[in-house]
Amino acid sequence: MNQLIASIPAYLSKQISDVVSSDPTAINLSIGEPYFRPPTLLYQNFSQLPISMGRDFDSIPHKYAESRGSLTLRREIALWYKRNYGADISPEENVLITHGACEAIWLSILTLTSIGDEVIIADPSYMLYETAVKMLGRIPVKIPTSPENGFCLTVEQIEDATTENTKMILINSPENPTGAVYSGQTIKGIHELAKKYGIQFVHDEVYDTFVFNGQHENVFRHQTEADSASVLINGFSKKFSMMGWRLGWTVGSKEYINNATKVHTNLTLNLGSFHQDCAATILNHESIDDYLRDHVKIIENNGKILKSALRKESGFMLSEVTPKGAFFLFPEISELYAAMPEKYKESKTKGEGVAQYLLHEHKVAVVPGMIYGKAGNDYIRVVAAVEEDKVNEAARRFIEISNFIGEPAL
Numbered sequence: 118m119n120q121l122i123a124s125i126p127a128y129l130s131k132q133i134s135d136v137v138s139s140d141p142t143a144i145n146l147s148i149g150e151p152y153f154r155p156p157t158l159l160y161q162n163f164s165q166l167p168i169s170m171g172r173d174f175d176s177i178p179h180k181y182a183e184s185r186g187s188l189t190l191r192r193e194i195a196l197w198y199k200r201n202y203g204a205d206i207s208p209e210e211n212v213l214i215t216h217g218a219c220e221a222i223w224l225s226i227l228t229l230t231s232i233g234d235e236v237i238i239a240d241p242s243y244m245l246y247e248t249a250v251k252m253l254g255r256i257p258v259k260i261p262t263s264p265e266n267g268f269c270l271t272v273e274q275i276e277d278a279t280t281e282n283t284k285m286i287l288i289n290s291p292e293n294p295t296g297a298v299y300s301g302q303t304i305k306g307i308h309e310l311a312k313k314y315g316i317q318f319v320h321d322e323v324y325d326t327f328v329f330n331g332q333h334e335n336v337f338r339h340q341t342e343a344d345s346a347s348v349l350i351n352g353f354s355k356k357f358s359m360m361g362w363r364l365g366w367t368v369g370s371k372e373y374i375n376n377a378t379k380v381h382t383n384l385t386l387n388l389g390s391f392h393q394d395c396a397a398t399i400l401n402h403e404s405i406d407d408y409l410r411d412h413v414k415i416i417e418n419n420g421k422i423l424k425s426a427l428r429k430e431s432g433f434m435l436s437e438v439t440p441k442g443a444f445f446l447f448p449e450i451s452e453l454y455a456a457m458p459e460k461y462k463e464s465k466t467k468g469e470g471v472a473q474y475l476l477h478e479h480k481v482a483v484v485p486g487m488i489y490g491k492a493g494n495d496y497i498r499v500v501a502a503v504e505e506d507k508v509n510e511a512a513r514r515f516i517e518i519s520n521f522i523g524e525p526a527l
């Protein structure tokens with residue numbers, strides 16, 4: 118057994134979610150999955166496919182397919198960047214379809230770095246980053262972010278952490294778990310820094326359509342073509358609630374896509390070929406901007422309800438400036454920890470203790486912040502992408518905590 122892999126814990130938020138799904142009175146705010154359904158258009162188009170009609174057996178694709186993914190889908194992805202950012206990218210040269218954004222994250226590390234290289238990531242950040250970097254024998258360099266900076270890394274912090282071994286900066290904006298959104302100025306600053314030091318700037322933008330005020334920023338706000346210093350990672354899971362379709366993509370220079378395709382082909386040969394063209398039909402459809410706008414409004418509103426319930430009187434501390442995007446709230450919970458019953462204080466971190474307390478005493482499932490990095494030890498992650506009645510009930514339960522704990526002891 119590879120001891121490194123054996124030492125890495127299993128996917129915790131999934132485990133919590135599995136426990137909670139067996140209790141109908143519990144509210145699950147632990148899994149980063151939107152409650153809403155994919156666009157109706159997807160179903161309409163899917164029902165036209167020969168495979169779902171159970172007919173026309175000969176037209177069901179059954180051979181190995183194009184490794185880079187369907188050209189129809191790649192064209193739509195190029196159009197997505199043209200339509201939203203005015204970018205000119207080539208569907209043939211700059212786009213690779215991946216098994217979710219997850220695969221694109223692995224591809225970036227495998228293709229752009231070598232064993233022993235350093236990869237800069239934010240602490241806290243999406244747990245897959247550190248896990249993948251470690252599993253591949255690269256070194257994660259985690260820079261703590263803070264509520265004061267809206268949980269964003271600054272260009273200065275990144276420059277200070279850059280050494281001759283640094284080969285990649287991996288950021289996520291809008292961010293899981295903090296709800297941080299990087300400004301255009303910082304994105305440009307990181308990109309310039311990457312060019313200055315000859316390192317790669319990889320931006321996971323899977324929550325791109327969930328920005329509450331203002332617009333999503335990526336490198337295509339300041340340049341029109343893919344360049345050799347930056348890579349984007351994106352996908353269908355979050356914006357269209359298509360997690361199970363496992364469709365993601367990555368955009369980069371011709372050289373990057375050629376090399377990432379070698380890794381992708383050796384790993385997978387090709388993705389499933391039944392569903393890609395169907396997904397392609399929704400990406401730039403005239404109805405899609407309304408669909409996306411409606412959902413970001415709902416999530417923003419859910420976030421506001423939860424934010425006003427995660428109050429100081431109940432032992433939560435939430436940064437004024439977050440969340441700015443994505444699906445998550447990331448309150449600090451030291452005061453709640455100090456005031457809650459002793460029996461929940463045996464865990465390694467305060468966040469774990471509070472997550473246990475909330476689950477057992479108030480039937481609300483959340484994820485302890487430590488799984489996103491040490492800087493998250495005193496935090497919990499609360500998911501806002503759930504149905505309205507669950508948001509309201511969870512808010513009621515969070516407010517009610519003040520009656521149980523009285524005056525916080527800190």
Ligand SMILES: Cc1ncc(COP(=O)(O)O)c(C=O)c1O
Pocket residue numbers: 149216217218219220243289293321323351352353354355360364365
């Ligand atoms: C920041 C981030 N990137 C990537 C993913 C995985 O996305 P996909 O379903 O496209 O693999 C997630 C899922 O939670 C995520 O939060």
